[in-house]
Amino acid sequence: MEPSISIRNLSLDFGSLRVLKDLDLNVGQGEFLVLLGSSGCGKSTLLNCIAGLLEISEGQIFIGGRNVTWEEPSQRGIGMVFQSYALYPQMTVAGNLSFGLKNAGLPKAEIAARVDRAAKILQIEPLLDRKPAALSGGQRQRAAIGRALVRDADVFLFDEPLSNLDAKLRADLRVEIKQLHSKLKNTMIYVTHDQIEAMTLADRIAIMRGGSILQLDTPEEIYLRPNCRYVANFIGSPSMNFFDGRIEGGDHLRFVSGSLNLPLAGYAFADPQGARPGPATLGIRPEHIVSGAEAEAAAISLTAEVDLIEPLGSDTFARVTLDGSNLWIRLDGQARTRPGDRLVIGFAPERAHLFDLDTELRL
Amino acid sequence: MAAMARPARWHRNISAKVAAIPMIATALCIFIGGTAWTVVYSFTNSKLLPKESFVGLRQYERLWGSSKWLTSIENLAIYGAFSLIFALVIGFLLAALLDQKIRFEDTFRTILLYPFALSFIVTGLAWQWILNPDFGVQAVVRGLGWESFTFDPLYNPDIVIYGVLIAGLWHETGLIMCLMLAGLRGIDEDIWKAARIDGIPTWKTYLFIVIPMMRGIFITAIVLIASGIIKVYDLVVAQTGGGPGIASEVPAKYVYDAMFLSQNLGQGFAASTMMLLTVVIIVVPWAYLEFGGKRK
Amino acid sequence: MTKTPHLLKNSLKFPQPELEPVDTTVAVATAATPTPSGTRSDLEPGPRGRKPARRFSRRNLFIYGTLTLVALYYLLPLYVMVVTSLKGMPEIRLGNIFAPPLEITFEPWVKAWSEACTGLNCDGLSRGFWNSVRILVPSVILSIAIASVNGYALANWRFKGAELFFTILIVGAFIPYQVMIYPIVIMLREVGLYGSLTGLVLVHSVFGMPILTLLFRNYFASVPEELFKAARVDGAGFWAIYFKIMLPMSLPIFVVAIILQVTGIWNDFLFGVIYTKPDLYPMTVQLNNIVNSTQGVKEYNVNMAATILTGLVPLSIYFLSGKLFVRGIAAGAVKG
Numbered sequence: 002m003e004p005s006i007s008i009r010n011l012s013l014d015f016g017s018l019r020v021l022k023d024l025d026l027n028v029g030q031g032e033f034l035v036l037l038g039s040s041g042c043g044k045s046t047l048l049n050c051i052a053g054l055l056e057i058s059e060g061q062i063f064i065g066g067r068n069v070t071w072e073e074p075s076q077r078g079i080g081m082v083f084q085s086y087a088l089y090p091q092m093t094v095a096g097n098l099s100f101g102l103k104n105a106g107l108p109k110a111e112i113a114a115r116v117d118r119a120a121k122i123l124q125i126e127p128l129l130d131r132k133p134a135a136l137s138g139g140q141r142q143r144a145a146i147g148r149a150l151v152r153d154a155d156v157f158l159f160d161e162p163l164s165n166l167d168a169k170l171r172a173d174l175r176v177e178i179k180q181l182h183s184k185l186k187n188t189m190i191y192v193t194h195d196q197i198e199a200m201t202l203a204d205r206i207a208i209m210r211g212g213s214i215l216q217l218d219t220p221e222e223i224y225l226r227p228n229c230r231y232v233a234n235f236i237g238s239p240s241m242n243f244f245d246g247r248i249e250g251g252d253h254l255r256f257v258s259g260s261l262n263l264p265l266a267g268y269a270f271a272d273p274q275g276a277r278p279g280p281a282t283l284g285i286r287p288e289h290i291v292s293g294a295e296a297e298a299a300a301i302s303l304t305a306e307v308d309l310i311e312p313l314g315s316d317t318f319a320r321v322t323l324d325g326s327n328l329w330i331r332l333d334g335q336a337r338t339r340p341g342d343r344l345v346i347g348f349a350p351e352r353a354h355l356f357d358l359d360t361e362l363r364l
Numbered sequence: 365m366a367a368m369a370r371p372a373r374w375h376r377n378i379s380a381k382v383a384a385i386p387m388i389a390t391a392l393c394i395f396i397g398g399t400a401w402t403v404v405y406s407f408t409n410s411k412l413l414p415k416e417s418f419v420g421l422r423q424y425e426r427l428w429g430s431s432k433w434l435t436s437i438e439n440l441a442i443y444g445a446f447s448l449i450f451a452l453v454i455g456f457l458l459a460a461l462l463d464q465k466i467r468f469e470d471t472f473r474t475i476l477l478y479p480f481a482l483s484f485i486v487t488g489l490a491w492q493w494i495l496n497p498d499f500g501v502q503a504v505v506r507g508l509g510w511e512s513f514t515f516d517p518l519y520n521p522d523i524v525i526y527g528v529l530i531a532g533l534w535h536e537t538g539l540i541m542c543l544m545l546a547g548l549r550g551i552d553e554d555i556w557k558a559a560r561i562d563g564i565p566t567w568k569t570y571l572f573i574v575i576p577m578m579r580g581i582f583i584t585a586i587v588l589i590a591s592g593i594i595k596v597y598d599l600v601v602a603q604t605g606g607g608p609g610i611a612s613e614v615p616a617k618y619v620y621d622a623m624f625l626s627q628n629l630g631q632g633f634a635a636s637t638m639m640l641l642t643v644v645i646i647v648v649p650w651a652y653l654e655f656g657g658k659r660k
Numbered sequence: 661m662t663k664t665p666h667l668l669k670n671s672l673k674f675p676q677p678e679l680e681p682v683d684t685t686v687a688v689a690t691a692a693t694p695t696p697s698g699t700r701s702d703l704e705p706g707p708r709g710r711k712p713a714r715r716f717s718r719r720n721l722f723i724y725g726t727l728t729l730v731a732l733y734y735l736l737p738l739y740v741m742v743v744t745s746l747k748g749m750p751e752i753r754l755g756n757i758f759a760p761p762l763e764i765t766f767e768p769w770v771k772a773w774s775e776a777c778t779g780l781n782c783d784g785l786s787r788g789f790w791n792s793v794r795i796l797v798p799s800v801i802l803s804i805a806i807a808s809v810n811g812y813a814l815a816n817w818r819f820k821g822a823e824l825f826f827t828i829l830i831v832g833a834f835i836p837y838q839v840m841i842y843p844i845v846i847m848l849r850e851v852g853l854y855g856s857l858t859g860l861v862l863v864h865s866v867f868g869m870p871i872l873t874l875l876f877r878n879y880f881a882s883v884p885e886e887l888f889k890a891a892r893v894d895g896a897g898f899w900a901i902y903f904k905i906m907l908p909m910s911l912p913i914f915v916v917a918i919i920l921q922v923t924g925i926w927n928d929f930l931f932g933v934i935y936t937k938p939d940l941y942p943m944t945v946q947l948n949n950i951v952n953s954t955q956g957v958k959e960y961n962v963n964m965a966a967t968i969l970t971g972l973v974p975l976s977i978y979f980l981s982g983k984l985f986v987r988g989i990a991a992g993a994v995k996g
C-alpha cells in the first residue's frame with residue numbers, strides 16, 4: 002500500500018545551522034507515528050516541515066501520494082494541534098473550529114454539520130459558545146483537537162499536545178486520543194518527549210537526535226532491541242545501566258568489566274560479525290536485574306551494597322554500588338531493603354544489550 | 365511520485381513584501397537618500413534653490429566663521445551638559461523618592477509627568493511668561509520689598525540659555541523619572557533584603573548596587589536626552605526666538621533660518637550635516653558598546 | 661515630545677497580547693508576558709523588601725515634604741497660565757502673576773479662540789485648531805495603518821532583506837530631522853503636495869514609522885507563534901491573519917500607538933511650519949505666531965488662554981489615559 006506520508010532526503014537549515022539532516026521517513030496509512038527525542042533534536046521542526054510551516058532546504062514531501070513540497074499548509078490535507086492550544090482568543094470555540102472551513106469557502110450548512118460532528122466526538126458541544134479564556138486546559142486542548150478534526154484531514158499532526166496539562170488530565174486525554182485514532186483511522190504524527198505517551202500511543206516510534214532519526218520501530222522493538230546506546234539510554238526509566246569493558250574469549254565469548262564476567266552464551270548478536278573479542282559496552286535495564294534467590298541462580302551473580310532507596314509504592318528502585326560505580330535496580334514495592342544492606346544481584350545475558358564502544362551501535 | 369523543483373522565490377510572501385513597500389521606500393528614499401542628498405549638497409553654494417556648483421568645504425568654512433553658529437554650538441553644549449546632568453540626577457532622585465512605598469504615588473507621578481504631554485511651544489510660552497521680568501518672578505519678588513532683586517534670564521544674553529534650560533528640564537524630567545522608576549521596579553527585591561541583612565546603608569545600596577544594575581536604563585535615558593538635545597528647536601523659538609540678539613540660538617534653528625529665511629540653502633545643508641556628524645559621534649560608540657560587544 | 665531613538669532591547673514594558681489564561685500546571689507558550697520572578701513589572705507599586713514605613717517618621721516627613729514641594733513646582737506654570745488667562749489686562753499690569761484673579765473673566769478665552777491675531781489674520785486659534793484636527797486624524801490613521809502592517813510583516817512573515825530595511829529605519833530614527841527636511845521639500849514639491857495638508861500627513865507618517873513599526877513589531881512578535889501557525893494551517897493568508905487574528909487581539913497596542921501619535925503630531929511645530937502654508941498652519945505654529953507676534957499691544961491673558969487651549973488636547977489625553985500614556989511615552993520616548 003502506498004504510504005500516507007513519505008519524506009525523502011529532507012534537510013532544513015536555519016541560517017548556517019542544519020537542523021534536519023537528510024531525513025527519510027515513510028508513514029503508513031492510518032499509522033500512529035510518534036516522534037520522540039530530547040529537547041532541540043528537531044521534532045517540531047520536522048512536524049512544521051510536514052505541515053508546510055517551514056520552507057525546507059532540500060528534499061521532497063509527499064502526502065497521500067501527492068507531492069506537497071511547495072504547497073501551502075492549508076492545501077496539504079493536514080490538521081494540526083499545538084502544545085499551547087493556539088486557540089484564537091477572540092473567537093468562540095465554534096468560531097475556532099469553523100475558521101479554517103470559512104477560509105476554504107465551504108457552505109454554511111456543511112460547516113455547521115462538521116462542527117457539530119467534531120463537537121460530538123470530542124464531547125465539547127456545551128462549550129461551543131465559550132471563548133477559550135473560559136475553558137479549562139483539558140477543554141482547550143479538546144477544542145484544539147476539534148479544530149483539526151473538522152478539517153476532515155487524512156493526516157493529523159500533534160506537537161506535544163498534552164505537555165501543558167497536569168499529569169492526571171494528561172493520562173485521560175492520552176486515552177482519548179488513542180480512542181480517537183482507532184475510531185477515525187487516519188494517519189497521525191505525534192511529537193512528544195514523554196516516553197509513556199510514546200510507548201502507549203505509538204504504532205511505531207521514531208527516536209530522533211540532532212536532526213536525524215536513530216531508530217524507527219515498534220515500541221516493543223525499541224524497548225527490547227535498541228539499535229544504539231543512545232536509544233537504549235533514552236528509553237526506560239530509570240535508564241539502562243552501562244558497563245564499559247571488553248568482549249573476550251574465542252568460542253565462548255564473555256563480557257568482562259571489573260568484577261563482572263558474564264558468559265554471553267544466550268546473547269543474540271544483531272550481527273554475527275559482531276561476535277568477536279573487542280571493546281564493548283554492556284547495558285542492562287534496572288528491571289532486568291534480579292536479586293536474592295533468583296540472582297543466585299542467574300548466569301551471573303554479584304554482591305553489591307545498597308546506596309540509596311527510592312520507594313514508589315508499586316516498585317522500589319535501589320541504587321547499588323558495584324566496583325565503585327553505581328547502578329540502578331528494580332526491587333519489589335514491598336522490599337524491606339535499607340541503604341547499607343548487601344544484596345546479591347544477577348541477570349541473564351539474554352536481557353543484556355551490547356554496543357560497540359566506539360560506534361555505539363548494537364552488537 | 366516525482367520530485368518537484370523549488371518554485372521561483374519572488375512571489376513567496378508577496379503580500380508581506382507589498383506591505384513593506386512604505387517601509388522600504390522610507391528607509392531608502394528618505395533616510396538614506398535624503399541624508400546623502402543633503403550631505404552632497406552641503407558642498408555646493410546653493411542659495412535660493414539647490415544647484416550643483418560644488419565649492420568644496422567653503423560652506424563649512426563660512427559656517428565655522430559665523431558667530432551665530434558658534435553661539436549655537438556653545439549654547440547647545442551648555443544646554444546639553446546641564447540638561448543631561450540635571451535630568452539624570454533629578455530624575456533618579458525623584459524616582460527613588462517615589463519608590464519608597466509611598467501613598468499617592470500615582471498622583472505624584474501624574475503631576476511630575478504632565479509637562480511631557482505638552483508641546484515645547486506651550487512649555488516655552490509658559491516659562492516665557494513666568495520669567496518675564498516685568499510681571500513674573502522678578503516683579504513678584506521686587507513687589508515683596510526686595511527692590512534690587514534681578515532675575516531676568518530671558519533678557520540677559522549671558523544667561524539666557526539657562527532660562528531655556530529651566531523650561532527644558534521642567535518638560536522632560538518627568539519622563540526620565542518614569543524611566544528610572546521602571547528601572548528601580550525591575551530590580552529584584554531580594555537585592556534589598558540581602559543589602560539589609562548585610563547592613564549596607566540605603567544610600568550605599570543605591571550608589572553601589574542599584575545604579576550599576578540600572579546601567580541599561582541609564583544608557584536609554586542618556587541616549588534619549590542626548591538626541592532630544594540636538595533637536596532642540598521649538599522651545600527656543602517659542603521662549604526667546606533665539607534672542608536677545610543671537611544669544612540663545614541653537615543649531616536646529618540655524619538650519620531652519622538658513623534654509624527658509626535667509627535663502628542660504630548651502631549653509632543650511634552644511635549646518636545640518638554638522639548636526640548629523642554630532643549624532644554619529646554620540647551614537648556610534650553607544651551602538652558599538654550596546655550591540656557590537658554582545659556579539660562576542 | 662522629546663524625540664529620541666529607541667534601544668532595541670530596553671527594559672520598558674510594552675503592552676503584551678492578552679491570551680487565554682493558562683490553567684494550573686505549565687504555562688509555557690501561552691503566557692505572553694514572562695516577568696522574571698522576583699521583579700516587578702512596569703510601574704505597579706508592590707511590596708518591597710524594606711522596612712514598612714511608620715506613618716509620621718522623620719523619613720516620611722522628608723519624602724512627602726520633598727515630593728510635595730516638587731509637585732508644586734511642576735504645577736506652578738499650569739497654575740500661572742490658568743490664573744493669568746482668567747484676569748483682565750489691568751489686573752495683570754498691577755498685580756502679581758501668582759495671585760488668583762480678583763475678578764474672573766472668560767473674555768481672554770473667547771478672544772484667543774476666535775479673534776486673536778497672527779501677523780496675517782485675526783480669526784483666532786480656532787483656525788489652527790481645525791487645521792490641527794485635519795492634520796491629526798489622517799496622520800494618525802495612516803501612520804498606524806502602515807506601521808502596524810509593517811510590524812506584522814516583520815514579526816510574522818520574515819522575508820529576505822526585511823531586517824535590513826528595518827535596521828535602516830531604526831538607525832534613521834537617530835538622524836536629525838534637519839538633514840532630511842529639504843529633500844522632502846523637493847519631493848513634495850515634485851508631486852505638488854508641498855504646502856498642503858496631505859504633504860504634512862505624509863511627513864508625519866514617515867517620521868512616525870520607525871517607532872511605531874518597532875512598537876508593533878515587538879508586540880506581534882510576542883504573540884505566540886503557534887497561533888500564527890494554526891491560522892496558516894487554517895488557510896488564512898497575510899491579510900486574513902492580520903485582520904481576523906492579530907487585529908482583534910491588539911487593541912492595547914493600538915491605543916498606545918494612538919496616544920503616542922496624537923500627542924506627538926498635535927505637539928509638532930517644526931514640520932507644521934515647514935510643510936504647510938500660513939492659512940493651513942497647525943495650532944502650535946499659530947499659537948507661536950499669536951504670542952510672539954511683534955505687532956500690537958501684548959495681551960498676556962489672551963496669550964495664556966491660547967497657550968492652554970493648545971495644550972488642552974494632549975493634556976486631556978494624558979489625564980484620561982493614565983497608565984497607558986506612561987506606556988505610550990515610554991515607548992515613544994524612543995521616538996526618533
Ligand SMILES: Nc1ncnc2c1ncn2[C@@H]1O[C@H](COP(=O)(O)OP(=O)(O)OP(=O)(O)O)[C@@H](O)[C@H]1O
Nearest residue numbers: 015018020038039040041042043044045046047194
Ligand atoms: N526559527 C529558528 N531559528 C533558528 N534555529 C531554530 C529555530 N527554530 C528552532 N531552531 C533550532 O532547531 C533545533 C530544533 O528545534 P525544534 O523546535 O525542532 O526542537 P524540538 O525537538 O521540537 O524540541 P522541544 O522538545 O524543546 O520542542 C533547535 O536546536 C533549535 O534551537
Ligand SMILES: [Mg+2]
Nearest residue numbers: 044045046160
Ligand atoms: Mg518542539
